Amino acid sequence: xxxxxxxxxxxxxxxxxxxxxxxxxxxxxxxxxxxxxxxxxxxxxxxxxxxxxxxxxxxxxxxxxxxxxxxxxxxxxxxxxxxxxxxxxxxxxxxxxxxxxxxxxxxxxxxxxxxxxxxxxxxxxxxxxxxxxxxxxxxxxxxxxxxxxxxxxxxxxxxxxxxxxxxxxxxxxxxxxxxxxxxxxx
Ligand code: HEC
Numbered sequence: 001x002x003x004x005x006x007x008x009x010x011x012x013x014x015x016x017x018x019x020x021x022x023x024x025x026x027x028x029x030x031x032x033x034x035x036x037x038x039x040x041x042x043x044x045x046x047x048x049x050x051x052x053x054x055x056x057x058x059x060x061x062x063x064x065x066x067x068x069x070x071x072x073x074x075x076x077x078x079x080x081x082x083x084x085x086x087x088x089x090x091x092x093x094x095x096x097x098x099x100x101x102x103x104x105x106x107x108x109x110x111x112x113x114x115x116x117x118x119x120x121x122x123x124x125x126x127x128x129x130x131x132x133x134x135x136x137x138x139x140x141x142x143x144x145x146x147x148x149x150x151x152x153x154x155x156x157x158x159x160x161x162x163x164x165x166x167x168x169x170x171x172x173x174x175x176x177x178x179x180x181x182x183x184x185x186x
Contacts, residue, residue: 031143069151075118080154081120102138
């Protein structure tokens, strides 16, 4: 290899490395400090445990991260509540909510329509978030890739839920339960 072609090879290699670096670094640079803070809080608080499909079955589907659960919480006397889709899909998620509306639901339990969220959604704990941290969570949720998934419910205490449920039952009854339905045991 003569000096010129060596130089051309080096230039090509340097270019390739620069492109690779650009590709790798760009997403990190594109994320604002507020969104990064929101990502951190959502990860540490574990919103995904309840709000990602499969999360309550121990097999979260991370391709549909925070896209809404497939299991309902049966709260004695109150009904059955499925953790909704938190991604910005306008029809099935939080796409039409303002960041302020998300912060209000998160920290006071009040949805835009006025309904108070069931206490299994830990909003009374999230009431202690600083305003900046609550806004950062809302900004991060708005930055997520939208997932199209409408969760069913909420169901009243006497209604039959269309999803498997987690319930508070006596241990003696639990011991007699049949295996979980196929959709919950895959
Ligand atoms: C223990 C399970 C659980 C955890 C953890 C949890 N949620 Fe929820 N969340 C729920 C359930 C269940 C509902 C639905 C309650 C209802 O419909 O009354 C809900 C409702 C919501 C709503 C209202 C959405 C709507 O369409 O009505 C928002 C916003 C929300 N959660 C955000 C979060 C965020 C952000 C986190 C983490 C910081 C989080 N949740 C952690 C279970 C949970």
